Amino acid sequence: MTDARIPDTGEVEVVERDEAAEIIEHVAHDSADPEITTLPLLIVLDIDGTILLEDESLSPGIVGAVADARAAGNEVMLATGRSWEGTRGILRVLELDPEYVVCSNGAVILQRRDAGQVHYERVHTETFDAAEVLTLLRQHLPDAKYLVELPGGERYYTDYLEDWNLLAAHRVPFEQLGKHPVSRVVVVSPEHAEGDFLRLVDEIGLTQVSYAIGWTAWLDIAPQGVDKGTALELVRRWLGIPPDRVLVMGDGRNDVGMFRWALEKGGRAIAMAQGPQEVLDAAGEITLSVQEGGVSDILRRL
Numbered sequence: 001m002t003d004a005r006i007p008d009t010g011e012v013e014v015v016e017r018d019e020a021a022e023i024i025e026h027v028a029h030d031s032a033d034p035e036i037t038t039l040p041l042l043i044v045l046d047i048d049g050t051i052l053l054e055d056e057s058l059s060p061g062i063v064g065a066v067a068d069a070r071a072a073g074n075e076v077m078l079a080t081g082r083s084w085e086g087t088r089g090i091l092r093v094l095e096l097d098p099e100y101v102v103c104s105n106g107a108v109i110l111q112r113r114d115a116g117q118v119h120y121e122r123v124h125t126e127t128f129d130a131a132e133v134l135t136l137l138r139q140h141l142p143d144a145k146y147l148v149e150l151p152g153g154e155r156y157y158t159d160y161l162e163d164w165n166l167l168a169a170h171r172v173p174f175e176q177l178g179k180h181p182v183s184r185v186v187v188v189s190p191e192h193a194e195g196d197f198l199r200l201v202d203e204i205g206l207t208q209v210s211y212a213i214g215w216t217a218w219l220d221i222a223p224q225g226v227d228k229g230t231a232l233e234l235v236r237r238w239l240g241i242p243p244d245r246v247l248v249m250g251d252g253r254n255d256v257g258m259f260r261w262a263l264e265k266g267g268r269a270i271a272m273a274q275g276p277q278e279v280l281d282a283a284g285e286i287t288l289s290v291q292e293g294g295v296s297d298i299l300r301r302l
Contacts (some may be wrong), residue, residue: 003138007124009027010039011229012257013145017068018163021237025046029068039241039242039245040072040073040074040075040241040245041069041074041075041241041245041246041247041302042074042075042077042230042232042235042239042241042245042246042247043069043075043076043077043247043248043249044077044078044079044102044228044247044248044249044258044262044301045066045076045077045078045079045248045249045250045295046078046249046250046251046252046254046255047077047078047082047087047090048080048081048082048251048252049250049251049272049274049275049290050250050251050272050290050294050295051090051094051251051290051295052090052290053290053291054116054285058093059290059291059293059294059295059296060291060292060293060296061296061300062094062293062296063093063094063095064296064297065295065296065299065300066094066095066096066299067095068299068300069299069302070096070266072302073101073188074302075098075100075239075241076096077096077098077100077101077102077257078090078091078098078101078102078263079101079102079228079231079232079237079248079250080102080103080105081103081104081105081212081220081252081254082103082104082119082165083103083104083108083149083153083155083165083202084101084103084108084110084122084153085153085155085167085169086165086169087101087103088118088120091118092110092118096117097112097115098112098121098134099112099239100110100112100123100235100238100239101120102228102231102232102235104149104183104184104222105142105184105210105212105222105226105227105230105254106126106218106222106227106228106229106230106231106257106258107120107125107126107149107183107184107222107223107226107231108124108125108126108149108153108183108225108231109122109123109124109125109231109235110122110123111123122149122151122152122153122275124163124231124234124278125151125183126183126222126226127181127182127183127223128181128182128187128209128222128223128224129178129181130148130177130178130181130182130209130221130258131178131179132178133179133185133206133209133221134146134174134177134185136204137185137187137204137219138174140200140203140204140209141187141189141192141200143189143191144187144188144189145157145158145159145161145187145188145189146159146177146185146186146187146188147169147183147184147185147186147188148163148177148182148184148185149176149181149183149184149186150180150181150182150183151181151182154168154169154170154173155168155169155170156169156170156172156176157169157170157171157172158171158172158173158174158177159175161173161188171281183222183223184187184220184221185220185221186218186219186220186221186233187218187219187220187221188218188219189218193211194206197213197219197240198213200219201213201219206221209221209222209223209224210222210223210224210225210226210227210257212252212253213253214256216283227254227256227257227258228248228250228254228255228257228258228261229257229258229259229260229261229262230257230261232246232248232258232261232262233261236265243266243267244263244265244266244267245267246261246265246267246268246300247262247264247267247268247302248261248267248268248270249270249271249272249287249294249295249298250271250272250275250279251271251272251274251275251279251290252275253276253278253279255275255279256270256279256282257269259279259282259283259284260282262284263284268284268285269282269283269284269285269289270284270286270294271283271286272286272287272288272289272290272294272295272299273286273287273288273289273292273294274289274290274291
C-alpha cells in the first residue's frame, strides 16, 4: 500500500479488508512510537489581568479550562508579581497544586510540599541591596508608599495601602527598608500616571535593577537580570520539559521577560487583548481580553 492513512474528518473511504488491517497496524505503530507522542506542555499563567479581573473576580471559564488542561497531562502553574501571601489563595480558588510557583516577578520560586494544605517552601530566592535605589526614589517620590520583601518572605512597608495584602507584614520607618538585602521593592504613588513612572525611570537611570511598571500607579523593582523568564527557565529544567513545550500568558510589562523567554525557546507567548501596546508587540499571539475569557479560550483549543 502506498498511502496508508485514516480518512480526514468527515471523509469516508471504502477499502479492502487486507488494506484496512494494514492501516490499523500502521496507526497503532505510530501511537506506540515515543518519537511522535505528544509531550506535555508547561503552561504558565500570570494572575492579575490574566486570570483575575480588576475586581479580583475570575476570568470566565478559567477553573474548568485549567482542570481540562491538567487532565490532558499538562503542567499548569502561576508566575506572578505578587508575593506568596497574595498568591496562595489563588491556587485554592483554581483548585491548582503545581510543583512550582514563581512569585515576586521571578525573584522567588516555591516548591510544593503539601498540596492539601497548599504548603510551599522557597527553593530559590534572588536578592539585591536596595538602599541606593530607595534613596533615589524617595527624592523624586517623597509621598509615595513603599514596600520591600526580604528573602524569607517577610515584608516591611511604610504606609497602609488598601490594595496590598499585608498579612504578616510589618510597618516600619522608611529608613529601615534598606537595611537588609531584599527580593523586591514596590513603590505606589496614586497621584502619578503611568507616563510619569516611565519618565522617572528614565530620569533616575535604574540600570542596576530590573523593573516593571504596572497599569496602576506602581513600580516593581527586582534584582538585576531577574524576571519571570529567568525563574521559569530554572523550573523548566527541574521539571525536565523540552524548551519548545512552553506556553505563557500575561498582560503586563512584567510579563515581557517571560514572553521573550518562551519565544526564544520555540514556545508560545500569548498576550491578553487589553494589555499595553508594547506588551502586545512582545507576544507571539494575542487572545481575547481577561473579561472575555482569553485564557480559557486558548486552553480549550489545545
